[in-house]
Amino acid sequence: MQDNEFIHTGGEQIVEDSETSHAINISAISNGDGSKRSNLPYFLAGVFFGILLVKSEVISWFRIQEMFRLQSFHMYGIIGSAVVVGMISVYLIKKFDIRTIHNEKIKIVPKPFSKGQIYGGVLFGFGWAITGACPGPIFAQIGTGATVVIITLLSAIAGTWTYGLIRHRLPH
Numbered sequence: 001m002q003d004n005e006f007i008h009t010g011g012e013q014i015v016e017d018s019e020t021s022h023a024i025n026i027s028a029i030s031n032g033d034g035s036k037r038s039n040l041p042y043f044l045a046g047v048f049f050g051i052l053l054v055k056s057e058v059i060s061w062f063r064i065q066e067m068f069r070l071q072s073f074h075m076y077g078i079i080g081s082a083v084v085v086g087m088i089s090v091y092l093i094k095k096f097d098i099r100t101i102h103n104e105k106i107k108i109v110p111k112p113f114s115k116g117q118i119y120g121g122v123l124f125g126f127g128w129a130i131t132g133a134c135p136g137p138i139f140a141q142i143g144t145g146a147t148v149v150i151i152t153l154l155s156a157i158a159g160t161w162t163y164g165l166i167r168h169r170l171p172h
Contacts, residue, residue: 054143059141059144068128114171119170119171138152138153138156
């Protein structure tokens with residue numbers, strides 16, 4: 001299964017599915033009645049998620065350092081809970097053939113193991129331990145006023161750009 005290809009044309013954002021060659025204008029997704037869908041629910045969900053990250057102390061540099069120094073179970077409990085919820089969710093999706101809100105079948109395609117996943121995980125872990133931030137909570141950290149995390153955000157963007165540049169030479 002290949003990734004969807006994003007095409008930007010004249011202010012519109014078009015997504016082209018490489019398997020079916022169908023193109024969708026995602027800048028004008030409508031509710032079926034011709035009106036454009038609002039991004040407000042997604043924004044509010046993001047704000048709610050950010051509040052959860054802050055209140056659970058997942059964005060705390062000190063909590064992250066405690067985790068990497070094996071001094072506290074707090075972060076392992078949160079991460080472990082997320083893994084269990086994810087496992088149960090995937091099981092239920094497969095067992096009951098749950099579909100998307102647009103009645104599309106959810107396909108969960110197994111990925112073959114690659115040693116590049118080990119290298120990437122180690123690199124990710126080093127970055128997480130050094131900066132005290134993984135990509136998800138970076139925006140919540142900035143939102144709480146920890147503006148020094150902007151350097152971490154810029155570094156994550158630079159790392160993503162570098163990966164895109166050298167991706168074809170890496171083990172996959």
